[in-house]
Amino acid sequence: MNTATNSTLWQIAQQARSMSGAHIPESVRQQARLCILDTIGCILAGSRTEEAQLVLACEPESGDQTATVFGASYRRGLRAAMRINGYLGDVLELNDLIGGHASIGNVSAALALGESLETSGARLLEAVVRGIEVTTRVYESVYPSLRRYTEAGLVPVGIPASFGSAVAAAHLLSLDEEKTLHAMAIAGSLAGWCPAEVIFGHGGSVKPMLFGAQPADAGVTAAQYAKAGMTGPVNLLDSKVGYFATASTDGSFDAAAWNNRWALEQPRRKLHACCGYLHSAADALGKLRLRTGAALQDSRVEVRVPTYVADVVSKDRLPDSPNDARFHLQYCLALVACGADVILPEHSIALADQLQRPEVLAAMQRITVLPDSGLTHYHQCSIAVTDASGQTKVQPGTAPRGSPQEPLGDSEVVAKFHALADPVLGRPRAELFAQQALSLEAVDNVHTWIALLRT
CATH class of the missing domain: 1.10.4100.10 (2-methylcitrate dehydratase PrpD)
Structure with missing residues (x-):
């Protein structure tokens, strides 16, 4: 043979x-x-x-x-x-x-x-x-x-x-x-x-x-x-x-x-209880929230991720199922902006309850996702947060919690x-x-x- x-x-x-x-x-x-x-x-x-x-x-x-x-x-x-x-x-x-x-x-x-x-x-x-x-x-x-x-x-x-x-x-x-x-x-x-x-x-x-x-x-x-x-x-x-x-x-x-x-x-x-493509951005935004010492739901958030990541997890609509919520970048980042340190199972299991929170819905509207061809791995991202006064803070993401680097x-x-x-x-x-x-x-x-x- x-x-x-x-x-x-x-x-x-x-x-x-x-x-x-x-x-x-x-x-x-x-x-x-x-x-x-x-x-x-x-x-x-x-x-x-x-x-x-x-x-x-x-x-x-x-x-x-x-x-x-x-x-x-x-x-x-x-x-x-x-x-x-x-x-x-x-x-x-x-x-x-x-x-x-x-x-x-x-x-x-x-x-x-x-x-x-x-x-x-x-x-x-x-x-x-x-x-x-x-x-x-x-x-x-x-x-x-x-x-x-x-x-x-x-x-x-x-x-x-x-x-x-x-x-x-x-x-x-x-x-x-x-x-x-x-x-x-x-x-x-x-x-x-x-x-x-x-x-x-x-x-x-x-x-x-x-x-x-x-x-x-x-x-x-x-x-x-x-x-x-x-x-x-x-x-x-x-x-x-x-x-x-x-x-x-x-x-x-x-x-x-x-x-x-x-x-x-x-x-x-x-x-995090969500797609791995979202972890780096979630952790980077969490670090920015800690740096500012306040929730970010009233700030404008610009997220740069690899193009192939933006293709599939950037969504201009509300999540329509628990599974969809786990693959929805804007939704998960809105949770972080509103104070979540970790995306928990309850954030998708109880999706209907989460979508009743006005601060989460408002935060989603202020998040812009931009594909960046210079980023090649899903652990790479860049977050820029601009507050009401126009001041912008930037946080790169290279190694989310749980990665080989962290x-x-x-x-x-x-x-x-x-x-x-x-x-x-x-x-x-x-x-x-x-x-x-x-x-x-x-x-x-x-x-x-x-x-x-x-x-």
Whole structure:
């Protein structure tokens, strides 16, 4: 069988298979533990939203009940549990930004499959490391030269995470290197294309399926197909009609650049419950509000962001749904101007109440968003605030809280988990779960550990 050893998929698969045992530094392992904990907190919080009832109603009991639905009293079949948990973890837009949104798909896939196989905590952790690292390698191959959403309409999250979830599943299923390669190729073939309109436009309530549920499902299904002998297009990334050419203008994978480099050592985590494209501007405006010592709802605010960011999150209308609110730059900045230090889940869940606040509506009218071609990363922005006297203050944004330049500490990630998980599990059980998550290699069978997430 031709393994296409010169293909990008093969190179990435080879790198992934080396990620085991002592080859994974403790710093990487710790960040992976935190990714698991953070993602589960997001899923638990999502289980208490109205959207949760939609996905639960569409995934009734059927077949073997082998995997836990987090925050619920029951289990579902493997694929149903992955889809439910993947959806719930993305509802509130609090899941991390490593490799796009690598953790939500990879963690949902690995935990459901690991539970059904009764795998060890050590093997589960290695699967998550492999999945997140592979996702990031694919994501970073296209992101620097990503086509504008107005040109391709393709958001680079679901497809990279599908490759990663396939690698995570392949590890848990003990697939050899050739079957791991084909699991990746099949996953990329099955992956959803993440249409930009669903995520940034009038996407309804289906959007959380795209970042977590679909990649998890595609990855595990692909690994099972590969285990049975199915093969896939091993040049799917670098073919002239492949993913790199479709999603970007100059996409390529530099294997040497990843020697001794780990994506997990530069985590991007979320403090704000909104799209990552909004975080830098929200933090920069918050700093200006602190500098002035007063709310800014009566000031004029000019926001400069990268052109591709302005294309999709600058909106000249009110948000029309909780999901739309999480991707609405003017709305989220108006909340900050009116005193919010952090965009909270309640700001979108209770959108109707927020839109009854006259100061929020007034602040939105005074915010102008300008595309700036000189800004190239979504963590870059510039905020200029002009008060009633005509005095202007400027605040650049380069590193929001949670970014690699301004990372959340371990204790802050754990505190975020408790803020999300305690209302669902209760503090004692949440503490026990977190303790075991942070020493995951000591867990002999993840089935017992995951059972703590049932209510």
